[in-house]
Amino acid sequence: MNTALITGITGQDGSYLTELLLEHGCTVHGVVRRTSALSRSRIDHLYSDPAIYGKRLFLHYADLDDPTTLRRVLNKVAPDEIYHLAGQSHVGLSFEIPESTCEMTAMGTLRLLEMIRDLPRPAKLFHPSSSEIFGAPEQSPQDEGTPFKPVNPYGCAKAFATQMVAIYRQTFGLFACNAIMYNHESPRRGENFVTRKICRAAAAIKLGQQSELMLGDTSARRDWGHSRDYVRAFWQMLQQPKADDYVLATGQLHSVQDIVEIAFTTCGLDWRQHVKQDARLLRPAEPQRLLGNAAKAKRVLGWEPQISFRALIEEMTRAELERLAS
Numbered sequence: 372m373n374t375a376l377i378t379g380i381t382g383q384d385g386s387y388l389t390e391l392l393l394e395h396g397c398t399v400h401g402v403v404r405r406t407s408a409l410s411r412s413r414i415d416h417l418y419s420d421p422a423i424y425g426k427r428l429f430l431h432y433a434d435l436d437d438p439t440t441l442r443r444v445l446n447k448v449a450p451d452e453i454y455h456l457a458g459q460s461h462v463g464l465s466f467e468i469p470e471s472t473c474e475m476t477a478m479g480t481l482r483l484l485e486m487i488r489d490l491p492r493p494a495k496l497f498h499p500s501s502s503e504i505f506g507a508p509e510q511s512p513q514d515e516g517t518p519f520k521p522v523n524p525y526g527c528a529k530a531f532a533t534q535m536v537a538i539y540r541q542t543f544g545l546f547a548c549n550a551i552m553y554n555h556e557s558p559r560r561g562e563n564f565v566t567r568k569i570c571r572a573a574a575a576i577k578l579g580q581q582s583e584l585m586l587g588d589t590s591a592r593r594d595w596g597h598s599r600d601y602v603r604a605f606w607q608m609l610q611q612p613k614a615d616d617y618v619l620a621t622g623q624l625h626s627v628q629d630i631v632e633i634a635f636t637t638c639g640l641d642w643r644q645h646v647k648q649d650a651r652l653l654r655p656a657e658p659q660r661l662l663g664n665a666a667k668a669k670r671v672l673g674w675e676p677q678i679s680f681r682a683l684i685e686e687m688t689r690a691e692l693e694r695l696a697s
């Protein structure tokens with residue numbers, strides 16, 4: 372029975388991964404930041420279950436900018452596996468707060484690698500990299516061999532962290548893996564990401580709680596999958612005999628406009644009457660042609676996404692209708 376430690380356990384991927392690891396019989400330790408607002412809604416159902424919390428699930432206060440505390444937690448928990456999911460993950464926001472984005476995403480990962488290197492029994496490390504490392508790629512679709520060419524502070528920080536993970540694997544022999552992930556969503560997605568923003572607005576308009584939706588570039592295209600599909604691969608990557616990097620993607624491109632049309636149709640609405648463009652939401656630079664080739668993950672891990680784009684957006688929209696009506 373493995374012991375896993377998750378940074379960012381309260382996030383979208385952290386919560387689905389926790390459920391999956393508990394199903395696999397693992398003991399899960401989560402690292403949480405102390406904040407005045409207790410936002411643990413995504414794992415509340417596990418936290419409030421006396422058969423789980425305090426028995427197979429534990430939470431610890433620590434932070435990547437407080438290495439002493441994190442080191443103490445690592446020594447105490449002695450995990451077999453670490454899933455490092457914490458970080459500022461909003462690309463648009465990284466133009467506003469580049470220093471803290473790099474501090475958390477780039478330096479935070481390096482600090483963790485250094486701590487793992489010092490452990491008497493180094494844990495396996497999962498690092499969630501991003502398609503944003505490719506930024507403006509010359510080839511499409513991208514795979515594990517595509518050169519990094521980030522176009523925003525977030526992508527740049529992720530490129531640094533991704534390369535550091537590879538360096539620590541090659542130089543110090545750590546079992547450390549990168550998943551180069553394309554957009555992955557769910558009803559647990561943060562509200563400022565475009566899928567959740569659109570599904571939530573469509574539901575709110577349907578329920579008479581909102582009248583219009585302001586968006587940035589609706590022609591922007593991405594490779595969107597479901598978080599529940601992606602966390603399966605996180606676990607599988609750490610069960611392999613050899614550490615390696617894998618692209619996780621659906622291999623299909625859709626536009627922001629496609630999300631709008633599915634979400635508004637699910638609510639029985641005509642999007643033309645409600646959706647407007649707001650120039651303030653346009654980004655200084657948009658990545659181009661971000662489409663992933665997950666052939667290696669399929670070949671080595673036997674991994675394939677099972678939830679379609681349409682099913683994802685419909686599930687998210689129905690979840691918002693339920694949430695906002697209650």
Ligand code: GDR
Nearest residue numbers: 460462501502552553554563564565566586587588591652
């Ligand atoms: P992204 O996700 O930047 O790709 O990063 P996001 O959902 O924020 O944007 C997707 C695309 O939609 C366009 N867009 C808008 N985006 C937002 N947030 N709000 C809007 O109003 C809006 N209008 C149009 C964006 O310009 C963009 O083209 C996500 C994150 O999860 C990262 O952490 C992860 O690494 C990458 O996906 C892969």
